[in-house]
Amino acid sequence: MTHFSHSYFLVHICVSLSHTCVCQNHEVSFSSVNVLEYPTVREGVKAYSDWPTIPQLYVNGEFVGGCDIVLGMEEDGELGELLDTVEGAKDSKE
Numbered sequence: 001m002t003h004f005s006h007s008y009f010l011v012h013i014c015v016s017l018s019h020t021c022v023c024q025n026h027e028v029s030f031s032s033v034n035v036l037e038y039p040t041v042r043e044g045v046k047a048y049s050d051w052p053t054i055p056q057l058y059v060n061g062e063f064v065g066g067c068d069i070v071l072g073m074e075e076d077g078e079l080g081e082l083l084d085t086v087e088g089a090k091d092s093k094e
Contacts, residue, residue: 022074026083060086 023030035042035054042054049056049063057064059082064070073079 022070022079025074026080028083028086059083 033041035045045054045056046052049058051063051066053066055067057066057070064079064082065073070079073082
């Protein structure tokens with residue numbers, strides 16, 4: 001799998017507007033991959049995370065969840081707390 005320099009890695013099908021908006025709301029830098037263009041990557045990501053659906057959000061290489069989970073975390077404030085723990089996240093917001 002391609003290595004990305006950003007702390008936040010978003011795997012998506014076409015455009016996952018909800019995940020993109022969540023990342024932008026927290027002013028975090030992220031990378032994304034359109035897995036529709038790469039069927040091998042699409043299946044590999046599902047196997048890696050043991051999660052059957054896409055989009056998927058990874059923070060520091062760790063699988064966070066799919067769309068419903070990420071949006072629920074955003075509503076509960078948990079996602080902001082998680083993103084604030086990432087090294088350099090607070091520095092990049094200032």
